[in-house]
Amino acid sequence: MPGTISDELLAVRYARWDGVDRPFTLVTTTTPRSPGEGEVLVRIDLATVCGSDLHTVNGNRSSPVPAVLGHEQVGTVLAVGPGAPSCVDGTPVVPGLRVVWSVTASCGTCPRCRRGHPQKCRELRKYGHEPLDERAPLTGGFATHCVLLPGTAVVAVPEGLPDAVAAPASCATATVAAVIAAAGPLEGREVLVTGAGMLGLTAVAMAALGGARVTAVDPSPARRARAGQFGAARVRGVSEPPGRVDIALELSGRTDAVRACLSALDIGGTAVLAGSVSPADTVPVDPEWLVRGLRTVTGVHNYRPADLRTAVAFLAARHAAHPFADLVEGAYSLGDLGAAVRAAQGADAPRQAVLPSLG
Template sequence: MRAIVFDGTANTLVDGITVRDPGAGEVLVRIVASGLCQSDLSVVNGKIPFPAPVILGHEGAGVVEAVGPGVSTPAVGDHVVLSTLATCGQCPSCAAGRPTMCRSSFGTSATPFRHGDTAIHSFAALSTFAERIVVQAGQAVTIPEDVPLSTACLIGCAVLTGSGAVLNRARVEPGDSVVVIGAGGIGLNVIQAARVAGAVRIIAVDTNPAKEPQARLFGATDFVDATAGDPVAAIRDLTGGGADHVFDCVGGEAITRQAMEMLDWGGQLIMLGVAGPDARLSVPASTFYLDRSVLGCRYGSSRPGADIPKYVDLYRSGRFLLDELVTRTYPLADFEVLLDDARHGRLDRGVLLMPA
């Protein structure tokens, strides 16, 4: 089979890759579509250290081709959306229904792929830039066959992360005010989840004014061009003092400091953007005296087995926009074109389509 292999310097389309057979509790999935996420770019540009060679990609959907011993769900032929959460299923966090807090689901490194005698790492317990992968059965959530896999793949990261941050972590309520810094793939899902949650004011902030129409399509009531003046002053003016929730979908010391200043008394900052490993956040201690808080958020505090079907239902009912997230699709051979488009901000999401 073929896959995009990152050797620590360059990405190369390689034929002749093999993947091991599924073991107990595992399934083999033929990847149909995969989105390119900022975390993949962060490995390529060195922001996230990761061993090489590796097959990146963690936003995928496909069809189950084989199941290992003990697997009853999903079944061969099922269409599935894939989750990065390869949990143990036994720890207190798993038992409490908090899979993003399972320590077994974070930071593990496996080599299920080979190219000749060379072992190749998986990424985020997936590696969806390959034509076939092996995952835990619980990572493959069945969806109806009428949902396009080219759209459904984005649920696996952009939707779970962005929408989950709103509905699971921040718990935005009707009447709340929301600021979303960064109107990319994650930010647009924060925006539309805030709309579904009943937020009355949803303000998108971005340095690219061309993103305003898309942000408004997904539910933004206002748009602030961060290059046109002081975004903090603009937010305070629009909200009458500050927002109930600010979602930082970009990351970085200066942006996070501004995000804190956008909060109203009792407001909360939810951090989604990945800052560099050496980044340090510095804000005045007085910022917290009026019940302001900062919340980290891993993967939207998601429960994929429950959340993926919920988002599919919202999509099928017309309340969630997913097709509109896909700016462009690419064959595997055009992976470098996809990378260039993503680096230059031309995409909400670009999607790789695998050959049938």
Template sequence: MDTQTLPLTASAQVWTGGSDFRNLSVDLPELAHGEAMATIDLATICGSDIHTISGRRSGPHPGILGHEAVGRITSIGPGGIQDFKGRQLQPGDRVIWSVTVACGQCARCRAGVTAKCVELLKTGHEPLDGVWGLSGGYSSHIHLRRGITMVSVPETVSDAAAAPVACATATVMAVVEAAGMLAGKRVLVSGAGMLGIVACAVAQHRGASAVHVRDINPERLALAQEFGATDAAAPNADRTRLAVDIAIDVSGAAQAVESALGALDISGRLVLAGSVSPGPAVSFDPERMVRSLLTITGVHNYEPRHLQEAMDFVNETRDTYQWDALVEEPRALAELPFVMQPPTGRSLRKSVTPNVGTIRRTS
């Protein structure tokens, strides 16, 4: 166990319901076998947290939100800890961590579906008085429980590029795995938020013959073209029927889902990842599904391998795509209540940091 001196408490912005937050001191827990403590260098604000405080999705409170973050290990419990590649981690090592914490023993975990573990805990989704109170990124420290996946962050990757990997980029890796081989395929991406922009970049990088993106925001459509889209337009911009092999919906909009399904060519596959809050039902024609050999599948969260794949992808493409440009300049953690708003323009993520002077800006 590391014996360096640690503070006794973390400083956290605790969500208390609605749009209300309180700046509280939270006791640091004693570390058990296979656990660690880390400081938060930067946390980005995922749209799902904005949905939570606006009431579009439920969440326990009081609690510490935030599941896209990057930080450094400060203390390690008995037995040590390893990153996904099996490297023994040490205090000072820079890491990101998974959205999910799985038991590793239940039938779902044994079947490789750890994202749906029967005892699942989720980063930034746990009550403050529960078994994992210090679970969110909107805090000076986070308790990394046994069962969480940790991935080392190369020094060539900036904080702004690394933090969204923990949710958006890793989720896209799960999505494209579900989509199958992309090389030579015509791909449609519905929604040009963070997930959609990443999906465009991955599709282009993996050799898609065309990457169509649909969104109602002109600035995000322009951004998509900088990240691999070959065709970016508003929905129903023309009456020409689009035909694609793979459609990916990350918008969650029922009309977009129906349009994506309608665009599938023979043997086409639709992957749904944006429908994570209640919405209207979507109809489909079973005969067309059968005769056209179509497939619809859903993706929610991701597996440990996807987190590593996402970090590798961002590092590999750091000179191709301006990942830093997608994240606004960070604000102090105390300002979190004022920045929990959807980003505007070309920005896809707002961000906060407990210690502004520690941000790594590798380009």
């Protein structure tokens, strides 16, 4: 880990993304040891390369350039600024506490926040998605440290939950918790999950735990087999009809998967779409089919603080029952972030691990 250069400043490093088809640049700089009002200084112990990072690096979604990417990570609190909030469950945020934090920081006072949508705050800041400010660059997971902004939800990580399992809670697991909440009661329901990557496998496990009979759909035989390990009662290829379902959870972002989810909905069914986070072909919806069938179609993007708490509790309770640890592989340094991203493009495991403390 970078050494101390003065009593007031700490040496830190981050991987700067300079745009599509350009290599990452490892930058060394300093940050104040004492965070500002409402801020928390965290050492990042492990980060994972998320699918959204790949969308950005590949140019499939607009993103500020330059930037510090990464928004799935777990870390240890080093210092707490005056007025910093407690964890979501009331646990004090203190030095030495192992934590994950939300992908967003919200103001808490705008109309969207007051209506219960802090994840769509009008003043939203988003880790791993902000333009680089060299005066305050620690806003992403691909760095040795992160400065948590006021309005960031923080959740303590229980002892015994491995870093590689905890890190995706900040994006994948919490997003799925939001999806499950939007779906409504699961007990005895037929549930379709399209996409068996990190989000899809997590959704399979959460839905099965909620008492649903889950059908997982994915074009990859290996991913379909893995879905069975996470609780899917049935697995299907994309050309196999899934049958009628009460709830459809779309987590792949594929246009054909969105169509499959809608067409599978039974009377009174609900489709929750969360995978469509980059531009794709539009999908027509027949309003008469929607109205006469009492169907509901809703979207989920980002999540609320309670969803992050649910995510960590779920992983703490279930990571031994399902092979979550097998979903993360690799051990890349910040200097090898480009290699980690390349590996993530076609790896069997949905996530690649980045260890900022390495050389």
